[in-house]
Amino acid sequence: MLLFLFKRIIILFLTLICLSFTVFSLVTIEPNLKKLALNQANMRMEEDEVQSWLEKNGYKRPLLVQYGEWLGNAVTGDFGYSTHFRKPVNEVIWPKLGHTGILMFWVFLLTIPIALTIGILAGMREGTKTDRTLSIFAIFTTSVPPYVSGILYTIIFSSWLGIFKGVAKAGNITFENFALPVLTIVAYDIGYIARMTRASMVEVMGSQYIRTARLKGMPFMSVVLKHALRNALIAPFTVIMLQFPWLLTGVVIVEKLFNYKGFGFLLVSAADQNDIDVTLACGVVAVVLVLTTQLISDIGYIFLNPRIRFT
Amino acid sequence: MWAALAVTFFVLYQMRKKLGTLGQIFDSRVGLVGLFIVLFWIYAAIFADLIALFEPLEQSGLYRRKPPGTINANVGIPYIFGTDTLGRDLFSRMIYGSQIVLLIAPAATLVAYIVGITLGLPAGYIGGFYDTALSFLANLVLAFPVILLFYLLVAPGIRETILPNIMAGIFFIIPILFALMVVFSRFSQRLSVLVPSSIVILIIGAWLYSGLVFNADPLGLVAIDPNELNIFAAVVFTTSPGVFRIVRGLTLDIRTRDYVAAAVTRGENPLFIMIWEILPNARGPLIVDSCLRIGYVTILLGTLGFFGLGMEPESPDWGSMINQTRSYIRLVPTIVLPPTIALASFVLGLNLLADGLREQSLKD
Numbered sequence: 001m002l003l004f005l006f007k008r009i010i011i012l013f014l015t016l017i018c019l020s021f022t023v024f025s026l027v028t029i030e031p032n033l034k035k036l037a038l039n040q041a042n043m044r045m046e047e048d049e050v051q052s053w054l055e056k057n058g059y060k061r062p063l064l065v066q067y068g069e070w071l072g073n074a075v076t077g078d079f080g081y082s083t084h085f086r087k088p089v090n091e092v093i094w095p096k097l098g099h100t101g102i103l104m105f106w107v108f109l110l111t112i113p114i115a116l117t118i119g120i121l122a123g124m125r126e127g128t129k130t131d132r133t134l135s136i137f138a139i140f141t142t143s144v145p146p147y148v149s150g151i152l153y154t155i156i157f158s159s160w161l162g163i164f165k166g167v168a169k170a171g172n173i174t175f176e177n178f179a180l181p182v183l184t185i186v187a188y189d190i191g192y193i194a195r196m197t198r199a200s201m202v203e204v205m206g207s208q209y210i211r212t213a214r215l216k217g218m219p220f221m222s223v224v225l226k227h228a229l230r231n232a233l234i235a236p237f238t239v240i241m242l243q244f245p246w247l248l249t250g251v252v253i254v255e256k257l258f259n260y261k262g263f264g265f266l267l268v269s270a271a272d273q274n275d276i277d278v279t280l281a282c283g284v285v286a287v288v289l290v291l292t293t294q295l296i297s298d299i300g301y302i303f304l305n306p307r308i309r310f311t
Numbered sequence: 312m313w314a315a316l317a318v319t320f321f322v323l324y325q326m327r328k329k330l331g332t333l334g335q336i337f338d339s340r341v342g343l344v345g346l347f348i349v350l351f352w353i354y355a356a357i358f359a360d361l362i363a364l365f366e367p368l369e370q371s372g373l374y375r376r377k378p379p380g381t382i383n384a385n386v387g388i389p390y391i392f393g394t395d396t397l398g399r400d401l402f403s404r405m406i407y408g409s410q411i412v413l414l415i416a417p418a419a420t421l422v423a424y425i426v427g428i429t430l431g432l433p434a435g436y437i438g439g440f441y442d443t444a445l446s447f448l449a450n451l452v453l454a455f456p457v458i459l460l461f462y463l464l465v466a467p468g469i470r471e472t473i474l475p476n477i478m479a480g481i482f483f484i485i486p487i488l489f490a491l492m493v494v495f496s497r498f499s500q501r502l503s504v505l506v507p508s509s510i511v512i513l514i515i516g517a518w519l520y521s522g523l524v525f526n527a528d529p530l531g532l533v534a535i536d537p538n539e540l541n542i543f544a545a546v547v548f549t550t551s552p553g554v555f556r557i558v559r560g561l562t563l564d565i566r567t568r569d570y571v572a573a574a575v576t577r578g579e580n581p582l583f584i585m586i587w588e589i590l591p592n593a594r595g596p597l598i599v600d601s602c603l604r605i606g607y608v609t610i611l612l613g614t615l616g617f618f619g620l621g622m623e624p625e626s627p628d629w630g631s632m633i634n635q636t637r638s639y640i641r642l643v644p645t646i647v648l649p650p651t652i653a654l655a656s657f658v659l660g661l662n663l664l665a666d667g668l669r670e671q672s673l674k675d
Contacts, residue, residue: 151637252458287454290454
């Protein structure tokens with residue numbers, strides 16, 4: 001087990017290095033650097049002024065040297081300086097991550113119970129009308145992408161009914177502000193999780209031991225609660241853990257739509273403004289989160305299902 | 312257009328016994344609805360010139376942000392869905408947008424699939440170092456935040472470098488290689504079939520390749536805007552790892568079957584086994600997944616348009632339309648609806664179709 005963990009952590013670091021290097025080289029290619037220089041100093045500089053500005057700020061050194069410097073800083077926790085916000089990156093990135101964290105917390109709180117309930121109910125009675133309607137509802141919600149449904153909800157709730165607000169402010173979390181972004185993400189997510197849960201539930205309900213339990217005379221609800229659920233919930237567990245990184249990036253769309261200044265918004269604006277340090281830092285954080293949740297879900301899967309053992 | 316739709320359905324209904332899986336869709340109501348929606352959009356794209364009332368790019372200074380149903384006094388035709396902020400008819404733009412979406416999304420999915428299959432089959436069948444290396448690469452790309460990847464790959468600055476051409480070059484070579492491998496593995500003993508078909512593949516491949524990648528098509532027929540090429544390559548790049556994973560998983564599963572063992576005993580080389588034994592038996596889940604994936608790619612294209620990374624602002628693809636019109640929701644709430652509903656319905660149709668296919672394939 002420890003060896004497995006160790007191998008995964010090594011892979012994590014390898015991935016981080018590869019990715020950060022790729023991002024770094026892409027972000028510092030010539031046209032992007034020119035854009036950065038023009039943005040920072042003076043919009044109408046001549047070509048040689050651009051070059052000398054770049055030279056002065058150390059952007060003309062060999063790629064590996066620049067990358068090595070960033071890497072050295074990053075390992076000690078210093079992610080550099082944001083050219084867009086004019087503050088050290090650490091001051092910028094962690095609060096925004098916290099904002100997104102609050103959003104995701106609420107989303108998870110709502111999604112998991114609702115999606116699991118829908119999936120279990122649908123899977124319990126496969127083929128019946130309940131199953132059909134719930135499945136179609138789930139398909140509907142997964143088909144409508146977040147930016148579409150976000151806009152639709154804004155129209156319905158903000159413009160017509162006037163209940164919720166169309167724009168969410170970061171520091172000021174009220175029910176009014178938050179309801180629409182959360183609703184959008186939740187709606188998109190429950191469809192997917194519900195379908196996975198349903199598939200898993202259907203498979204479990206068709207297995208031998210469930211059939212034995214029912215033939216034994218156990219009440220249906222008892223069978224479901226005591227036997228089926230524990231085995232059916234393994235797959236949704238991994239799916240839910242894997243939703244985590246999706247949320248991190250998918251939430252970008254919603255944050256942009258509702259102008260919520262969280263982590264995704266930061267990532268997008270940093271990439272847009274060619275803010276090298278922030279982009280790299282965001283990328284690193286995102287990758288770490290993704291790989292960590294993958295690792296947690298794999299380990300959790302081993303624990304929940306004794307038949308799986310990684311060699 | 313409705314006539315064409317009705318005729319198609321009638322013909323398919325008659326042929327359903329012969330069409331195998333496709334014909335079985337008629338037994339599943341859900342799949343039928345999905346097929347209807349998808350065909351609706353396909354025909355809308357084909358007959359766009361007949362249906363659309365105005366030109367998609369034609370602007371009008373007078374009729375800006377008009378609600379649906381306003382009549383253009385000059386021409387006497389009503390704007391069915393209203394106009395956007397530059398006076399362009401929303402209905403026509405929606406219809407023309409379907410052309411763009413229906414061209415790029417399935418094409419990108421197809422290329423991504425071929426790339427994924429070409430890489431996934433050997434990874435699953437041969438395994439070993441090849442498998443470890445490719446899986447690592449695939450996980451690398453999958454772990455990357457998609458938006459960041461697109462910002463880096465599709466940013467305007469990148470277009471000036473050769474990077475998109477290199478990527479496109481790699482991605483477009485793979486289908487040609489794949490086709491060659493298919494022909495070679497089957498007909499390697501029958502030179503009379505092998506040689507002509509290889510030559511045909513090479514000629515068509517080289518023609519498309521030079522046209523698409525280098526914009527140097529000698530006949531001048533095949534050309535693609537460099538920006539679109541960029542987007543295409545980026546989409547293929549992000550979709551292939553997912554396909555790779557699925558194909559690899561399926562291959563690992565099918566490898567244990569008896570007919571594969573029989574083929575090995577017969578003395579077939581691995582290439583043959585991969586393409587002609589494993590791949591046809593994996594087509595069930597793959598077809599279902601491909602329908603869903605076309606939907607995801609469509610959404611992805613829309614997301615790109617939403618962030619301003621998509622095609623140029625003039626183009627009527629649905630994502631860009633949504634992005635451009637969403638600022639005017641307060642003024643004219645319906646302005647954003649046509650592309651929104653178009654996109655949602657198309658993806659919904661694909662999802663329903665995929666679900667119907669999956670149900671039917673399970674009943675086999």
